[in-house]
Amino acid sequence: MNEEKLIKYLLQESDSEETKAIQEWIAEDDANKKQFEEVQWVWNSSKVLLEKSEVDENQAWQRFTQLRDKKVSTPEKQNQRFLQSNWFRVAAAITLIFVSAWVYSAFLPQSGRAYYSSVELQSADSPIEVPLLDGTAITLNKNTSLSYSQKFLGKQRNVSLENGEAFFDVKRNENKPFVIQTEKVQITVLGTSFHVKTAGNMTEVIVVTGSVQIEIEGKKEVLKPDEKLSVNQETGEMEKTLPSNKLYNYYVSKKFQADRIPLEELVKALNEAYDANIEIARAELRTLPITTTLEYGSLSNNLDVIRETLNLKISQVDGKISIE
DSSP: OOOOHHHHHHHOOOHHHHHHHHHHHHHHHHHHHHHHHHHHHHHHHHHHHHHTSOOOOOHHHHHHHHHHHHHHHOOOOOOHHHHHHHHHHHHHHHHHHHHHSSSOOOOOOTTTSEEEEEEEEEEESEEEEEEOOSSOOOEOTTTTEEEEEETOOOOEEEEEEEEEEEEEEOOOOOSOOOOEEESSSSSEEESOEEEEEEETTTEEEEEEESOOOETTTEEEEEOOTTEEEEEEEETEEEEEOOEEEEEEEEEHEEEEEEEEEEEEHHHHHHHHHHHEEEEEESSGGOEEEEEEEESOOOHHHHHHHHHHTTTTTEEEEEEEEEEE
């Protein structure tokens, strides 16, 4: 049975014919009854959870409809009163459990077991933005995978970052810290925004707002805004520095912001973002300062801006781009 119809039934917005059909479907066998009870439990629990949060219902609805259109074929005409219902818009975040590109594998009422909300997130060739039910927003850069889980009655929100990089804008909740775990590094926050990148043995954390605690093998460091920590997960060594530029944020801001930084730093960011092979032919050009803002769009256009800004020559042969 379509979960939208079941939620509509729970909202008491189905007509008499629809109501009769659902009641008969529920009575047909135990499997149908179990599915209905699970949807009913999710729905009732979600109302309590969302009533206590500041989740943007319109944002949840917009996200829901985008994902629904990709995954579910719907009739051209639907009950407009139902689709415009305020509670249905709130339900969008919960309905994502059933119809989104990711699978929410929880909220099942089982005796003797805590209730979980969990989701697996993975980006492919481009960044994706994901709003969570607690009001937190996550932006995954391309080729990144992570999992998020939370016990309904638990004391923290948990993320496992398997590889890649992500930007977290965490909704503050002092009763439920937000904890990110890489292979050996644990990052704990209450409510803040920050960037995390993990590749190989290295994990990098850069804080934008608030404060973040990083722990590895019993050693702890606290980061504040505009501070960066590099952690070697193999040796446990931690190095706190200041970010040399703001290019790390390109997949969130959709811009490459260069403020008198060495050209080689901008080239490195472009190579990473576009999977390009840009080389600086002359050594003296590597430290040449550049100030510009490039849109995260066409690589060709961005190379034109660099050429015009610094009055350089840029050539491309066999997939290799040379700046000279």
